Amino acid sequence: MLISRYSKPEFDPYGDSSPEQTDARWPAPTATGPLSATVSLPGSKSLTNRELVLSALAGHPSVLRSPLHSRDSDLMVAALRQLGTTVEEVPGEGEFGPDLRITPGELFGSTTIDCGLAGTVMRFLPPVAALALGPTTFDGDAGARLRPMKTTISSLRALGADINDDGRGALPFTVHGTGSLDGGEITIDASTSSQFVSGLLLAAPRFERGLHLRHAGERLPSMPHIEMTIATLARRGVTVGSPAVGEWIVAPAPIAGAEIDIEPDLSNAAPFLAAALVAGGSVTITGWPESTTQVGADLAELLPLFGATVSRSGDRLTVTAGERLRGVQLDLSTGGELAPALVALAALADSPSTITGIGHIRHHETDRLAALAAEINGLGGAVTELPDGLQIDPRPLHGGPWRTYDDHRMATAGAVIGLAVPGVEIENIGTTAKTLPQFADLWQTLASGATS
Numbered sequence: 001m002l003i004s005r006y007s008k009p010e011f012d013p014y015g016d017s018s019p020e021q022t023d024a025r026w027p028a029p030t031a032t033g034p035l036s037a038t039v040s041l042p043g044s045k046s047l048t049n050r051e052l053v054l055s056a057l058a059g060h061p062s063v064l065r066s067p068l069h070s071r072d073s074d075l076m077v078a079a080l081r082q083l084g085t086t087v088e089e090v091p092g093e094g095e096f097g098p099d100l101r102i103t104p105g106e107l108f109g110s111t112t113i114d115c116g117l118a119g120t121v122m123r124f125l126p127p128v129a130a131l132a133l134g135p136t137t138f139d140g141d142a143g144a145r146l147r148p149m150k151t152t153i154s155s156l157r158a159l160g161a162d163i164n165d166d167g168r169g170a171l172p173f174t175v176h177g178t179g180s181l182d183g184g185e186i187t188i189d190a191s192t193s194s195q196f197v198s199g200l201l202l203a204a205p206r207f208e209r210g211l212h213l214r215h216a217g218e219r220l221p222s223m224p225h226i227e228m229t230i231a232t233l234a235r236r237g238v239t240v241g242s243p244a245v246g247e248w249i250v251a252p253a254p255i256a257g258a259e260i261d262i263e264p265d266l267s268n269a270a271p272f273l274a275a276a277l278v279a280g281g282s283v284t285i286t287g288w289p290e291s292t293t294q295v296g297a298d299l300a301e302l303l304p305l306f307g308a309t310v311s312r313s314g315d316r317l318t319v320t321a322g323e324r325l326r327g328v329q330l331d332l333s334t335g336g337e338l339a340p341a342l343v344a345l346a347a348l349a350d351s352p353s354t355i356t357g358i359g360h361i362r363h364h365e366t367d368r369l370a371a372l373a374a375e376i377n378g379l380g381g382a383v384t385e386l387p388d389g390l391q392i393d394p395r396p397l398h399g400g401p402w403r404t405y406d407d408h409r410m411a412t413a414g415a416v417i418g419l420a421v422p423g424v425e426i427e428n429i430g431t432t433a434k435t436l437p438q439f440a441d442l443w444q445t446l447a448s449g450a451t452s
Contacts, residue, residue, distance in 0.1 A: 001187075017065075020060070025426060025427055026426045026440065027310075028042065028419070028421075028426050030419060030422045030447065031275070031419045032447075033155040033216075033279070033281075033367050034204040034280035034282075035446065037272075037275075037283050037446050037449075039269075039285055040096075040287065040288060041264045041265055041268050042070070042262070042264065042268075042438070043262035043266075044262055044263050044264065044266070044294055045268075045426075045435045046120070046294065047263060048067045049073060049118075050229060051232060051260050052100075053125070053202050054202060054232060054255055056083070057104065057205070057206055057255050058104050058197075059101075059256065061103045062257045062260065063102075063258075063259045064093065065092055065093070065262065067097075067099065067200045068265065069437070070433060070436060071433045071435075071437075072116065072118040072435065075118050075121050076121050079115075079125055080102075083108065083132055083136070084105040084106055084446075085104055085105055086105060086441070087100055087102050087103075088100070088101045088103075097129050098236045102399050106133075107128065107133065107179075108134055109129060109133060109135050109176075111133040111134075111137075112137040113125060113139075113141035114139065114295035115171065116139050116141055116144065116434075117365050117406060119364070120425075122147065124154050124203075125192065126199070127152075127156060127204075129177050129233060130175050130177050130181045131180060131203065132175075132179070133177055133178060134176075134177055135174050136177060139176070141406065143366065143405075143406050144171050145171045145398075147170070147171070147190045147364075149165075149169060149170045149173070150191060151190060151193075152199060153165050154169075154188070155186055155188045156175070156181075158332045159182060159183050161181055162176040163175050166236060173436060178343050181203075181206070181208065182209060183207025183208055183209040184211070184251075185210050185211075185212040185213075186212075186213060187214040187215075187217060187219035188216070189215070190215050190220055191219055191223075192219070192363045193363060194223065195225070197226050199211055201229050201240060201250060203215070204250035205233070205251075205252060206252070206436050207252065208252065209252065210250050210251045211249070212247075212248075212249050213247070213248045214246060214248075219365070221336060222295065222335070222336060222337070222360070222365060223334055225293075228294065231293050235258060259305075264287040264289075265435065265436070266288070266297055266299065267297070268436050270296060270299060270338050270342070270412075271412040271413070271415060271443075272285065272442075273299055274303070274342070274344065274345050274416050275447075277306055277308050277322075277420055278318060278325070278416060278419045279321075281320070282318050282319060284317065284319075285316070286315060288312070290315075295334060297394055298334065298335045298337075298340065302332075302338065306326055306328060306342075307322035307323070307325055308322055313428070324350050325345065325350060326349055327352045327353040328347060328355070329353070330342070330353070331359050332355055332357050336357070336360055337409065339355060339358045339368065340409040340412065340413035341416055342355060343372050344372075345416065346390075346392040347394060348394065348420050349392075352392060354390070354391050354392070354445075355389050355390050356388045357388060359389065360386040364405035365405070368383050369389070369390055370385060370414065371405050373444070374403075375388050375410070375413075375414065376397075376417070377426065378400060379397040379400050379402070381393075381394070381395050381397055382395050397421045398415065398421065399424050399425070400425070404427050405428075406428065408431050408433075408434040410431075411426055411429055411432050412439065412443075
């Protein structure tokens with residue numbers, strides 16, 4: 001079975017400032033037998049939005065091939081256009097939508113940017129707005145106002161920016177850009193999100209004195225995302241020095257325009273690959289890169305811990321279920337965004353699991369630790385919150401409502417459980433439009449065994 005299509009969902013996920021809300025719950029399909037599916041996925045959100053920012057700051061036009069078209073990437077495109085960048089859709093060979101041509105322009109503020117729930121928009125674009133001329137106000141969905149932004153605000157102030165947040169350390173706030181930013185040496189605490197580091201690194205080549213950045217917090221989560229940022233800068237001719245762990249140096253430098261192929265989103269592959277372990281059989285993801293900075297690549301090592309077999313042929317990665325779905329003892333500090341799918345697997349395993357190193361995901365679209373515990377326990381499970389993770393003691397689960405908290409990964413985690421548990425009804429499946437608008441259709445096809 002080949003699963004691959006480019007289709008907008010029937011609802012309009014961009015009709016207001018938040019994902020589509022509906023009273024109707026989505027009945028998660030239950031697998032009727034082992035799977036044998038090949039799935040193609042659209043581009044990486046993390047790569048698409050980083051490359052959009054760099055394209056806007058570059059000295060010449062860029063083309064992004066096979067980019068993601070989703071709520072998060074559309075919010076980034078809209079914001080960059082508001083700041084003076086030309087972003088055009090152009091024909092391409094990608095099966096999930098057109099390519100993007102980005103022509104940088106003089107940056108102007110005097111606008112309000114809607115961040116939605118996109119952490120990449122709210123953390124990557126304030127440094128860009130500091131380089132624009134005029135005030136830029138940042139706001140977003142109600143849930144976005146709860147996400148930590150103090151580090152972005154305080155770091156930009158330390159680099160010379162004028163920001164008015166009325167002392168909130170959160171959205172909404174206004175960056176009063178003067179057309180340039182001094183830059184220099186600062187120390188920050190990025191313990192709650194690696195995006196604080198990435199946002200500064202992306203714009204740093206445009207700072208008058210560059211950037212010498214140190215992280216002084218207890219831990220730095222999601223290091224692969226920082227490595228991704230450094231790699232995207234390197235492709236644009238910008239070198240990021242790292243003389244010590246948690247320290248980065250970027251000299252003032254031009255950012256090159258480029259033609260960039262966007263890899264499929266490997267984090268969005270997590271529920272599809274997990275499906276093989278839940279239902280039995282195998283699932284193949286196409287376009288799997290030979291090497292990558294995406295944290296989703298860790299699935300090739302993580303899923304065998306649960307009992308899967310992983311094989312690769314060219315750009316096709318296949319996960320095949322083993323004889324049993326095992327519990328795990330896992331430190332997931334480098335890949336917290338994979339936690340919802342892996343916790344769903346653990347809830348269906350034949351032995352207990354402890355997944356730690358993920359305290360920072362309390363500050364994502366929702367408190368994912370509390371949300372996962374509440375929803376699995378609501379179906380009869382036994383999940384205990386830990387300071388830095390979850391203890392999962394498998395129990396027989398029953399159907400019932402599954403709340404998503406406007407969090408796309410909560411929605412996909414519920415779908416994983418629904419493959420094995422009849423009667424799971426997912427609230428607001430439309431929230432998956434944040435990074436994968438085609439999720440509901442792709443998942444229905446996966447579970448039913450229909451071809452497309």
